[in-house]
Amino acid sequence: MTIEKTVNGNDATLKIEGWMDTQCAPMLEQALQELGPEVKHLVLDLSGLEFVSSAGVRQIVTAHKKMNGELTLRNVSIDVQDVLTMSGVARKLHFEP
Numbered sequence: 001m002t003i004e005k006t007v008n009g010n011d012a013t014l015k016i017e018g019w020m021d022t023q024c025a026p027m028l029e030q031a032l033q034e035l036g037p038e039v040k041h042l043v044l045d046l047s048g049l050e051f052v053s054s055a056g057v058r059q060i061v062t063a064h065k066k067m068n069g070e071l072t073l074r075n076v077s078i079d080v081q082d083v084l085t086m087s088g089v090a091r092k093l094h095f096e097p
Contacts, residue, residue, distance in 0.1 A: 002048075003031050010040040017048030020056030028059040032066055042067045043096075047075035057087045064093060072096055 001024035004015040014031055018024065035042070042063060052060075064071045074096045076084070084090040 001027055003027055005031060005034075007035075007039065010038060011043070012039045012041070013043040013045055015045040015048065017050075019051040019053075020049060020059070021051065021053040022055040025053070025055035025059045028056070029062065032059070032063055035066075040067075041070040041072070043072045043074050045074045046077070046080055049077065049080055052080050052083050054087070057084065057089060060084070060093070061089055064089075 001016065001018035001020055004017075006013045006015075012035055014028070016028065020028065044060065044063065060071075060073070072094050073084075076095055081090065081095070084093065
C-alpha cells in the first residue's frame with residue numbers, strides 16, 4: 001500500500017493505493033497521526049484502493065473520528081464500498097464520486 005499526502009491550508013488529501021489489510025492499515029494510522037492540528041477537513045482518495053479488510057475499515061473510522069466527521073471518501077470502488085456498507089460504517093461517511 002502507498003499513501004500520497006497533500007496538504008493545502010486546512011484541507012488534506014491522502015491518496016491510498018493497493019491493499020489496506022492488517023499489515024498495511026498501520027500506514028494510514030501513521031499518516032493520520034502526522035496531520036497537524038491546522039487540518040480541518042480530510043479527503044481519502046481511494047481511487048487506487050483495491051481491497052480493504054476490517055483493519056482498514058477500522059482506520060477509516062478512526063480518521064472519521066479524528067476529523068470530527070469532516071472526512072470525505074472520494075473515488076471509492078464498488079468492492080470497497082460494499083465492504084464499508086456490510087460493516088455498517090458507510091451510513092456515517094460522506095462519499096464523493
